[in-house]
Amino acid sequence: MTDSVDVVVVGAGPAGLRAATDLARDHNVLLLERESQAGGIPRHSHHLGYGLRDLGRVMSGPSYARALVDRALAAGVQIRTSAMVTGWAGSHSLHVTSPTGRDRVHARAVLLATGARERPRPARWIAGDRPAGVMTTGQLQQAVYLRHQSVGSTAVILGSELVSWSAVLTLREAGCRPIAMVTTAARPEAYALMGWAGRVAFRLPVLCDTSVVSINGHNRVSGITVRRGGRETTIACDTVITTGDWVPDHELARSRGIGIDASSRAPIADTSLRLTDDGVFGAGNLLHPVDTADVCALDGAHAAGSIRRWLAGDSRNAQAVELRAGEGFAWVAPGRWRPEDAPARDRLLLWPTTVHTFPNIVVRQAGRVISRARVPWPAAPGRMFRLPSSRMAHVRMDDGPVEISLG
Amino acid sequence: MDSAGSRDMIFDCIVVGAGVVGAAIARELSGCSHQGRALNVALVEAREDVGDATSKANTAILHTGFDATPGTMESRLVRRGYHLLLNYALDAGIPVERTGALLVAWTEDERLTLPLLQDKAVSNGYLETSIVNAQEVYARVPSLGPGVLGGLVVPDEFIICPWTTPLAFAHDAIARGAHLHLNTAVTGAKVGPDETVLQTSAGPLRTRWLINAAGLGSDILDSSLGHDRFHLHPRRGQLIVFDKLARSLVDVIVLPVPSKVGKGVLISPTVFGNVMLGPTAEDLTDRSDTATTDEGLAFLRDKGAKILPALLHEEVTAMYAGLRAASDQSDVTVEVNADQRYVVAGGIRSTGLTASMAIAEQVRSLIDANLPLTDRTDLPPTVRMPNIGENELRPFQDESLIAADSAYGEIVCFCERVTRGEIRDALQSHLPARDLDGLRRRTRAQMGRCQGFFCGAEIQAMMDGVE
Numbered sequence: 001m002t003d004s005v006d007v008v009v010v011g012a013g014p015a016g017l018r019a020a021t022d023l024a025r026d027h028n029v030l031l032l033e034r035e036s037q038a039g040g041i042p043r044h045s046h047h048l049g050y051g052l053r054d055l056g057r058v059m060s061g062p063s064y065a066r067a068l069v070d071r072a073l074a075a076g077v078q079i080r081t082s083a084m085v086t087g088w089a090g091s092h093s094l095h096v097t098s099p100t101g102r103d104r105v106h107a108r109a110v111l112l113a114t115g116a117r118e119r120p121r122p123a124r125w126i127a128g129d130r131p132a133g134v135m136t137t138g139q140l141q142q143a144v145y146l147r148h149q150s151v152g153s154t155a156v157i158l159g160s161e162l163v164s165w166s167a168v169l170t171l172r173e174a175g176c177r178p179i180a181m182v183t184t185a186a187r188p189e190a191y192a193l194m195g196w197a198g199r200v201a202f203r204l205p206v207l208c209d210t211s212v213v214s215i216n217g218h219n220r221v222s223g224i225t226v227r228r229g230g231r232e233t234t235i236a237c238d239t240v241i242t243t244g245d246w247v248p249d250h251e252l253a254r255s256r257g258i259g260i261d262a263s264s265r266a267p268i269a270d271t272s273l274r275l276t277d278d279g280v281f282g283a284g285n286l287l288h289p290v291d292t293a294d295v296c297a298l299d300g301a302h303a304a305g306s307i308r309r310w311l312a313g314d315s316r317n318a319q320a321v322e323l324r325a326g327e328g329f330a331w332v333a334p335g336r337w338r339p340e341d342a343p344a345r346d347r348l349l350l351w352p353t354t355v356h357t358f359p360n361i362v363v364r365q366a367g368r369v370i371s372r373a374r375v376p377w378p379a380a381p382g383r384m385f386r387l388p389s390s391r392m393a394h395v396r397m398d399d400g401p402v403e404i405s406l407g
Numbered sequence: 408m409d410s411a412g413s414r415d416m417i418f419d420c421i422v423v424g425a426g427v428v429g430a431a432i433a434r435e436l437s438g439c440s441h442q443g444r445a446l447n448v449a450l451v452e453a454r455e456d457v458g459d460a461t462s463k464a465n466t467a468i469l470h471t472g473f474d475a476t477p478g479t480m481e482s483r484l485v486r487r488g489y490h491l492l493l494n495y496a497l498d499a500g501i502p503v504e505r506t507g508a509l510l511v512a513w514t515e516d517e518r519l520t521l522p523l524l525q526d527k528a529v530s531n532g533y534l535e536t537s538i539v540n541a542q543e544v545y546a547r548v549p550s551l552g553p554g555v556l557g558g559l560v561v562p563d564e565f566i567i568c569p570w571t572t573p574l575a576f577a578h579d580a581i582a583r584g585a586h587l588h589l590n591t592a593v594t595g596a597k598v599g600p601d602e603t604v605l606q607t608s609a610g611p612l613r614t615r616w617l618i619n620a621a622g623l624g625s626d627i628l629d630s631s632l633g634h635d636r637f638h639l640h641p642r643r644g645q646l647i648v649f650d651k652l653a654r655s656l657v658d659v660i661v662l663p664v665p666s667k668v669g670k671g672v673l674i675s676p677t678v679f680g681n682v683m684l685g686p687t688a689e690d691l692t693d694r695s696d697t698a699t700t701d702e703g704l705a706f707l708r709d710k711g712a713k714i715l716p717a718l719l720h721e722e723v724t725a726m727y728a729g730l731r732a733a734s735d736q737s738d739v740t741v742e743v744n745a746d747q748r749y750v751v752a753g754g755i756r757s758t759g760l761t762a763s764m765a766i767a768e769q770v771r772s773l774i775d776a777n778l779p780l781t782d783r784t785d786l787p788p789t790v791r792m793p794n795i796g797e798n799e800l801r802p803f804q805d806e807s808l809i810a811a812d813s814a815y816g817e818i819v820c821f822c823e824r825v826t827r828g829e830i831r832d833a834l835q836s837h838l839p840a841r842d843l844d845g846l847r848r849r850t851r852a853q854m855g856r857c858q859g860f861f862c863g864a865e866i867q868a869m870m871d872g873v874e
Contacts, residue, residue: 034821035861084818086803097824099813102806120858122648122723125708127699130727132843135863142864149867213701247722254652262720 001103005030005078007307008094008107010085010252013040014293015284016113017068017077018054018300023307024075030105031077032096034084038072039065040115042293044141047169053294053345054301062145064293088256092279109307111281112252112267113300116289118163119245121215126242128214133221134240137167144174152239156224157181160206161244161382163290168204171241180235181206182226185381215240244382246289253282263331264289264351270320270336271343271389272306273299281307288333288349291384295345302344319397326364326405328354328379337395337402347386350404352379360407363391370394372407379406417602418449418586420774421614423593423628425452426462427569427763428755429620430576435767436618437583439780446780448585449612450577451605453592453624456845457838458573461622462760463848464646464697464729466686467677469493469503469565470761474665477530479738485758486532488765492572493565495764498789499575501568502678502796508564508660509547511555511714517664518556524664525559536561550656552716564660568678569760570848571792574838576763578790581837583783588612589841593621595631598747616748616778618770623694623732625753632747637740637754641694641730644686644757645703647711650856653682653721661714672710674718678796679823679851682718684711690733697728724822724856731757741766743773750774793829795851802826819869820862822855830869846870 005028009016012033017040020031037043042050045061052058055067072079083098085105093106118136133152135143143149151174157167160183168178185208213225213232223236253267254260259276261268266287267275275282283303284296320336330351334343352359359379363371371391379385387404395402419441422433433450440446454460469492472485496503512518521538528536537560544558545551581587588609595606596617605612621628626639654676663671675683687703704726712719734740734754739762741752750770755762771780794801802808802815803824809816814828833840833849840846843853843866852866853859859866 034818082817084803084821084824086818086824097803097809097816097818099809099816101809101816102804117857117860119722120856120860122726122858123856125704125723125726127701127704127726129698136858136860138857138860139863143867147864147868149864149871214698216698218695251652 001101003030003103003105005105005107006311007109007111008032008105009111009113010094011040011113011115011284012038012069012079012081013113013115013284014042014068014297015300015303016111017072018297019111019113019283019304019307020077021068021072021075022301022304024072024077026308027311029077030107031072031079032083032085032105033079033081036082038069038079038081041138044145045166046145046173047166050293054297055294061293068297085252088252091277109279109281109310111283111303111307112275112286113282113284114249114252114286116246116248116285118243119247121242123247124242124245126212126215128225129217131215131217131219131221133217133238134215134242137163137170137241137243140167140241141170144170150174152176154179154237155239155241156235156237157241157243158212159183159243159245160185164243167241167243176239178204179237180204182210182212183208184211185209246285248286248289250286253286261331261333261335263325264333266333268336269334270341271334271338272341273303273334273344274306279310288384291349299344306341321395321397322401323348324401324403325350326403328352328356328359328406329385329404332404337392339395339397343389346389348389348392348404350385350387352381352383352385354406355380356406361387361391361404362407363402363404365395365402366399416447416613418612418614419446420616420618421449421451421605421612422618422620423451423605424620424622424625425450425457425573425577425587425589426460426620426622427458427573427576427760428622428752428766430457430573430580431763431767432618432620432752432770433580433585434576434583435764435771436774437580437585438783438786439771440783441778441780445584445783448580449588449614450580450585451588451591451593451607451612453590453608455590455841457577457587458570458848459844461729461731462573463570464644464727465569465757465760466646466673466675466683467566467569467760468660468675469567470758471533471561471563472531472758472761473528473533473536473561474524475531475758476737477527480741481739481756481758481762482531484739484762484765484769487768488762491764491768492567492761495789496567496572499579500792500794501571501575502794502798503565503567504676504678504796504798505563505565506659506676508561508662509544510559510561510662510664511544511551512557512664513554515556520664521557521559528561535563547659548657548661550715550717551661552713566660566676566678567760568796571795572760572763574849575790575792577838578792582787582790587838593628596628598632598749603748616750616774619749619751619753621753622755623730625732625751629751629753632744632749634744634751636742638735639732639754641691641696642733643689643691643696643728643730645699645707645726645728646683646685647704647707647723648677648725649682649684649718650722650724651680653718654680656715656717657682672707672714674711674715678798679854680797681724684718686729691730694730697730699726699728703728722856724858725854741769741773743777745777748777793832793849795849802829819865820852820855822857823851825850825852827869830866834870843870
């Protein structure tokens with residue numbers, strides 16, 4: 001069977017749902033979701049904090065996911081769940097497998113909103129035995145909130161990003177005692193805020209500057225051996241949660257040769273969220289692993305606007321300037337600047353590698369500083385750093401790449 | 408399968424060890440009859456699944472045997488086993504792919520070794536190798552690191568699924584009437600005039616013939632029967648499996664030029680579409696230490712970065728270690744002690760997968776000399792295993808299969824594209840998955856890049872029988 005639609009959106013998380021909702025006003029939109037329900041990660045993230053920037057209120061993850069799905073359905077989006085895109089059938093055609101069969105979907109424009117996942121244990125090169133009881137936060141949340149499975153009695157959490165604290169909350173909910181958080185972060189003060197929150201709210205020790213030597217245990221985890229300052233210790237536990245260290249689910253983009261950022265491993269987008277192939281767009285944490293759900297949803301809204309212009313015949317292939325992450329940052333998204341198209345929310349997203357309380361942000365092009373100023377909010381690893389795009393006002397189109405760094 | 412009354416029964420043959428070799432032997436013997444009566448065979452395994460020890464962690468290559476030591480039994484068994492297993496794989500639906508191999512010389516010494524290897528291949532009866540220069544090597548694998556001096560092409564090496572193979576043997580054996588005793592560790596054997604009593608963790612088992620295919624434990628069982636002919640120690644091989652997106656970097660098995668310390672580190676595509684790097688070769692004493700180590704992984708990382716630099720930019724989806732049985736004998740030990748009605752197949756190295764069916768044939772002929780055996784004429788057809796390889800259509804791609812049963816259209820494990828139907832089948836087969844690892848080996852579920860981030864909880868629910 002072949003379906004023909006104006007726009008096919010891959011992934012029904014916040015970015016895909018919002019983009020599809022906006023486009024469905026005046027276009028035929030098909031939203032494909034491989035999970036059995038639409039909503040994405042917020043579906044199994046039960047803490048508050050969702051919806052602030054896009055819906056103007058604070059909600060839990062599941063309520064937020066429901067609200068986005070309801071809006072999409074009301075707007076006339078055709079949502080197909082348990083429908084997985086398994087590859088490209090043409091430049092704007094996709095192979096889809098679902099319980100109703102193996103189909104082909106052809107669209108005038110394709111939006112990839114496939115999100116990101118946490119790096120699991122092997123991708124972190126953690127040695128040792130291979131016992132049961134090691135999982136990502138994503139699996140933990142689904143096990144606890146969607147499946148009500150038991151997860152163990154004592155857990156060590158690897159990583160100290162925002163999501164790591166979500167893992168702590170989820171473990172508590174499941175009756176599993178978090179006993180330590182382990183992070184390689186070299187400077188303990190880097191995590192001052194979170195470490196403080198941890199100590200006060202959870203009385204949870206955060207071991208900084210600590211690397212994992214091995215996970216131990218034959219059938220079930222018996223402990224984890226860590227190294228700090230050349231000294232190895234083994235912490236007894238039956239569960240290890242690998243948190244954060246996000247990597248985009250970029251398989252569809254890569255399998256057709258779309259340009260990928262070497263550091264974030266995300267498809268390279270321009271400020272209008274076009275990817276390097278005509279008629280293929282991206283939105284959400286596929287492009288910036290990871291920012292909050294509401295920011296992803298607003299990405300979706302931004303992509304919808306660009307897609308609408310594309311469908312209306314605006315296929316101009318305007319010149320774009322490459323943006324590069326300099327000192328203090330791992331990557332910047334979007335990676336291409338087009339002055340006629342402001343980025344989503346007028347912000348550039350950067351992933352910090354070091355900590356600065358009031359960072360001095362320097363923008364350079366062709367050896368010339370085009371902007372230098374402090375911002376009154378911190379840059380810290382594990383949290384997205386958002387930079388107003390007004391800093392790019394003096395970018396020249398023909399002066400080559402622009403570098404953004406900590407001064 | 409296990410059945411009541413096994414303890415009172417006297418088996419004709421008990422095979423100890425349900426690795427790839429033991430399962431092949433059980434399959435072979437259960438296809439035989441003596442004086443018009445089918446042999447009554449049991450396959451006894453200490454672990455809770457078939458192929459759950461050394462067999463699950465090998466390099467998954469079907470070897471031509473080009474580099475075996477000429478004139479050895481191993482050389483003969485590998486060469487014979489190659490043809491037997493290749494034919495069987497096509498019959499049983501075991502994933503295989505003819506990628507060929509390319510030995511790459513990185514030093515002048517290695518380059519000068521290539522003609523010697525070619526001569527060795529000829530001595531082993533394999534005539535198809537060719538020596539190529541550096542330019543041709545890069546033409547075949549453009550992503551290889553700098554410094555290649557030459558290579559040897561071995562066009563008939565295959566990659567094969569190491570998990571489906573012992574499972575297929577065991578399925579066939581069961582279909583032929585063999586009894587499978589899992590979770591049954593052999594602790595001793597007492598040879599009597601007419602029967603041998605095996606002491607096991609699940610009680611005594613009685614048999615006329617005893618076949619020792621106990622892998623890393625085979626020398627211990629052998630010595631408990633009063634022999635002192637080979638001694639094993641575990642040689643640990645750590646392996647790293649890279650994401651499928653790495654597969655475009657290499658479509659041939661890239662072998663090092665072998666040295667005295669072993670075959671060295673290879674990079675190979677897998678039938679699942681991944682790329683494998685390894686193994687290490689560490690001589691240990693602990694026969695259960697299958698842990699990976701920082702040192703081992705760092706060693707492989709360095710080797711990988713030299714051989715195929717771009718590989719190290721891809722995500723790793725699995726790391727594991729297998730324990731190969733390293734023998735103090737230069738050849739495999741496949742021998743009969745007719746007075747004890749006992750056959751040993753021990754000291755089988757990394758070639759065990761390739762040689763498995765030839766070893767089974769050899770075991771049969773050793774028994775046959777004492778207990779004349781004929782082929783059964785009432786054999787069930789060869790089992791057809793679910794395809795988990797990328798070379799053939801997989802259920803998620805199969806329109807007519809999905810139309811017949813929509814569960815094959817419901818992808819549960821996204822990374823490996825494993826459907827609800829396949830997981831259901833693996834949990835319900837005659838030899839069902841009993842834990843997550845068993846399910847992985849049967850379906851590839853949760854073997855992929857997310858390692859359960861998306862599907863882990865759902866697969867657990869399916870295994871718990873909660874939907």
